[in-house]
Amino acid sequence: MELQELNATEQKILSAAKDVFVEKGFDGARMQEIANKAGINKALMHYYFRSKDNLFNAIFKEAFYQFIPKLGENFKSDKPLMVKIEQFVVDYIELIKAKPHIPLFVLHELTRNQDFEEKMLIDNDNIPVNDWMESVIKAIEREEIIPVDPKHLLVNMVSMCVFPFIGQPILNVLIFNNDRSAFNDFVEERKVHIVEFIRNSITTKPKS
Amino acid sequence: MELQELNATEQKILSAAKDVFVEKGFDGARMQEIANKAGINKALMHYYFRSKDNLFNAIFKEAFYQFIPKLGENFKSDKPLMVKIEQFVVDYIELIKAKPHIPLFVLHELTRNQDFEEKMLIDNDNIPVNDWMESVIKAIEREEIIPVDPKHLLVNMVSMCVFPFIGQPILNVLIFNNDRSAFNDFVEERKVHIVEFIRNSITTKPKS
DNA sequence: GTCTATAAGTAGATAGAC
């Protein structure tokens, strides 16, 4: 989306579209439901956005970059690695807590639409994985942490933050006996737990 | 599904249905495509399975229990916890490698269909989370591992095994530059890496 | 059991009045 002005109607449509697409997925979403939720009719949606595909693309890019955290500023800094990891884990869990359905939605749609790579045109500059790699290697050289593969460490960290939200329906049944507040408490605990779990695994300091 | 006899046609339909539903999801799947893939026509599908919903339910339960690993035999044993963890990680990654699209499919459909709990009638006996909990607590008492919340440890372990497959399209772009064999190597490495990562974090032995 | 033909309903999209 360009940085053009959006009138109130367009904004209402986009907001409703995002709600419905995220909840139902592209295939399950109905233009009629989006129109109803936006308080207008279908014809007006097609006036602003020519097709369902167009409308979807308009909301997906934003959802995608909501899911891909901006590691940039954090990892380019010169703080100790564990400080950066703690900041990432806390911020990322907080982010997903606010929009818990975004990760599953994004990943499902990416799998559905194989040629997304061209569409999304992910610019690796915006998502500086290389900064993360260097950051870990430096920490190893400084002997802040023991030798560890930066890619696996990154995937471990992200997995442990995101997966509970994607697997929530199963966790709710198998672990929390459908007690919704128990799940929320659990996620809150993870901000501390994940950092400690990683720290115990990779830091050179003796354990307490 | 009961353990009744299934004729060849039914099996062809079920097999085709599973392929299409898992690839496209319920909303994206078309009965016509399933019929084509099974080498029959739509009418015959409706003769055996009354509706799309019926056909879906027939394949979903199997997919679900393919995704939920049977921890039973493993965790009821009296082996050291790290031995059990290693066995779980290796077996589970091998399982998902064989059917890499099952996890995202199952989780997406569970989210789509809120009342699945009644439908699936998950019997907690088959999925003995309690055995895992006791197993961890025993290991803490024996001082094989340091004190750690069994629930978080379970979620950590499962997350690190499953998430790479769910997030594969993103990992492929951000980390592996679309080199598919690099992803496969990465997953293979994780069988060892995850176990070591957990061992370093929770065992009482000094690090090497 | 297996097929062809078709019914009934719904989806996305457009025409055209205001």
Add this chain to the structure above:
DNA sequence: GTCTATCTACTTATAGAC
């Protein structure tokens, strides 16, 4: 810009011949 009414295509499902 916003609406009502409608078109066209597609989807699930069924009727009925063999």
